[in-house]
Amino acid sequence: MTNFKAYLNHISLDCVIFGFHENQLKVLLLQMKYTKKWALPGGFVKKEESFEEAAERVLKERTGMDNIFLQQFHVFSDPKRSEMNPAVKDLEKSGSGEGLDWFSQRFISTGFYALVDFHKVDPAPDFFSDKCEWKALEEIDNLMMDHRQILDKALETLRLHLTYQPIGYNLLPKKFTMPELQKLYETILGKSLDRRNFQRKILSYKILNKLDERKKGGAYKAPYLYEFNLENYNKALKEGFSGSW
Amino acid sequence: MTNFKAYLNHISLDCVIFGFHENQLKVLLLQMKYTKKWALPGGFVKKEESFEEAAERVLKERTGMDNIFLQQFHVFSDPKRSEMNPAVKDLEKSGSGEGLDWFSQRFISTGFYALVDFHKVDPAPDFFSDKCEWKALEEIDNLMMDHRQILDKALETLRLHLTYQPIGYNLLPKKFTMPELQKLYETILGKSLDRRNFQRKILSYKILNKLDERKKGGAYKAPYLYEFNLENYNKALKEGFSGSW
DNA sequence: TCAAAAGTGTTATGCCTACACCCATGC
DNA sequence: GCATGGGTGTAGGCATAACACTTTTGA
Known part of the structure; x- marks a missing residue:
């Protein structure tokens, strides 16, 4: 994950992974190594991948799961959203010059939300984070970059979908x-x-x-x-x- | 529009511009210069622009209008969607080597739909097309690339929005x-x-x-x-x- | 035996559906 | 005057909302 040549430039995706546990809606978050800020699990898109495939790959890496219910919901393209990207600081500290160039570019991120069975998830941090944990909605504040906005939009979309679609198959155990x-x-x-x-x-x-x-x-x-x-x-x-x- | 250095690579957007005329829903389309295929008005994103700003710019260029109701609805990221892009053929014929490189890359397109007052629009073709015209939904077939799919998704989204949002202000005259x-x-x-x-x-x-x-x-x-x-x-x-x- | 949670049914209200009559206008 | 379209009102049915009693279980 330090060779970025396989990936499309300035394109990323962020996943809002919802789980349901102890009567609470929870979201899977990563804690960045150096800044210690919490962030949505995200990733980049390989040159021969669709966004959906890339999102599945990210989901697999963070949760260990396949066939996750996945839905793209919005593109976040504000040119300033990448400014002061804490990941850059994380990379400075890790001394990866190549990564620095990569992370200092502007990123356009497509938001996906995912619904998963809480108990089936085996949370795994990525290269830039040292923790991967479920957080109840109420305990979440001060996310990296515009991730709070992405989370809010995901929740808004989920609520909307609830009014005209069934939900639950992906969030609850079989019985x-x-x-x-x-x-x-x-x-x-x-x-x-x-x-x-x-x-x-x-x-x-x-x-x-x-x-x-x-x-x-x-x-x-x-x-x-x-x-x-x-x-x-x-x-x-x-x-x-x-x-x- | 032949210098692509100002634009983000492999990113495009396509606009489904809806108007209402003679009791028909119509869409503004372009006819490509050489292939003669009909296509959705689209464009690219400048390095310091948000997608919304880019879409507004495209809308302004094709319709002459400002402040158009605009809504992003989906990202089309199939790696094969750009294959056999007829625009490449158009560019081959126009002998623009630089453009060829640009158009032969993979494009990820974000779909926007727009609602406009039919009578206020002054349709203008772009560099790659020689016609810009309203087409009633029924007369549309055989669009360029995956533009039919983009149109269908736009219509589906519009129908969905209709069930929980007001509509019409942007499509009808004042009275x-x-x-x-x-x-x-x-x-x-x-x-x-x-x-x-x-x-x-x-x-x-x-x-x-x-x-x-x-x-x-x-x-x-x-x-x-x-x-x-x-x-x-x-x-x-x-x-x-x-x-x- | 009591507290807490789960199973079940009835009534009133309001929204959606279906439908009919009268009015204005141009030919 | 007649065909066409527009303005308006009403009755029935279905879905939603409000609400209470009984049953099971563990402590």
């Missing part, structure tokens, strides 16, 4: 309970929903299979387990829900 | 009638709507001012004129309509 699914929706939307109405509505979409099993081990009354009906789920992904006109 | 606005919606959505329900719904958004004037000159009963209530319109643009959760 899950209705309260868990509801918590996921509530977390993304940032507001609480009525239990009964939520259930009626989500069931009306026909994207769930109710299982005979109940979730054991928890306290109190054991909730039923559900799984996604993939056929209908994928159909809903393509066609979308309702739409007002 | 317009309810039937005209309805035709616009019907055209974008590709289906017909009930007159009375459309009117009730659009009025419920409070984004219109009903004027005392009626449209004169037309045959039959003269319809009332409306204008957009900009304050509410802009508020609706920001906040969006409803949303199912």
Whole structure:
């Protein structure tokens, strides 16, 4: 990762990787080696790669996972967004002259968001960072460069998609309970929903299979387990829900 | 436009410029000089420009207009999308060696869609084209490279935005009638709507001012004129309509 | 037996849909 | 006067929102 010849100049991508854990929406972040600033996992695009392939590669490297749900959402092209890029400082300290040239150029970054099953992720830092960790949305502040803006835009897009697309297959384990699914929706939307109405509505979409099993081990009354009906789920992904006109 | 040193390598943008005329949704296209293929107006990004600024510049050049409603919607990054780029052939014929190198590189294109008042546009071809014309959606086929795909994605995005955002201010003259606005919606959505329900719904958004004037000159009963209530319109643009959760 | 969480059903409201009649204008 | 398009109102159905009681379980 110190030979940049294989990559397209001034093009980068940043990934907002969402996971759901302990009833919180979390994002996978890297802590830069020298500046200690937190940053979104990102990468560059090889000369024969599509952006989607590049994003998959980055995702694989940071999470160990394949086939991640991935969605591009915006291009961040402000010519000043790369100014004072802390990564440059990180490279100065690491003494890589070649890298310095690379990092001092202007970067146009395409934002992707990814939805992953928290438990399946094995976080791995990259060459420029020494930590890779999940952070709950509330504990995140002061990200590198314009990464806060990128994160906000990703969240905004995710919320929008929620209103006309099913979500959850990529964020939850194979079997899950209705309260868990509801918590996921509530977390993304940032507001609480009525239990009964939520259930009626989500069931009306026909994207769930109710299982005979109940979730054991928890306290109190054991909730039923559900799984996604993939056929209908994928159909809903393509066609979308309702739409007002 | 034959000195490409001022521009970022392998980055381009393409604009899908929508206008509304004679109850049809139309798109502004260019006809390439040598291949005679039709193409979306596009351009490159200067080294100190944001994509949005570059798109505005392109829009200004093709339409003569400023302050156009502009929205980026997707990045097209397939490494093969530039293969057999007919513009290269156009350049071969025009004998520009420098241009050849430029055009033979891989391009990553960001798609923007624009909404404009048809009557205000003064179409102007660029260096590589000899015609710049409005085409109704139905008459469009066989566009250059992946431009058909870009157009389709723009239309899909526009339809989606229609369900949660007001639209029309940028596409219609200052004063317009309810039937005209309805035709616009019907055209974008590709289906017909009930007159009375459309009117009730659009009025419920409070984004219109009903004027005392009626449209004169037309045959039959003269319809009332409306204008957009900009304050509410802009508020609706920001906040969006409803949303199912 | 009590507290906490989960399962389930009913009612009211409002929005969307479908539909009909009258009015103005040009031919 | 008739065809065409525009203005307006109403009834039914479906989805959403608000809301309460019962059941299970562990402590």
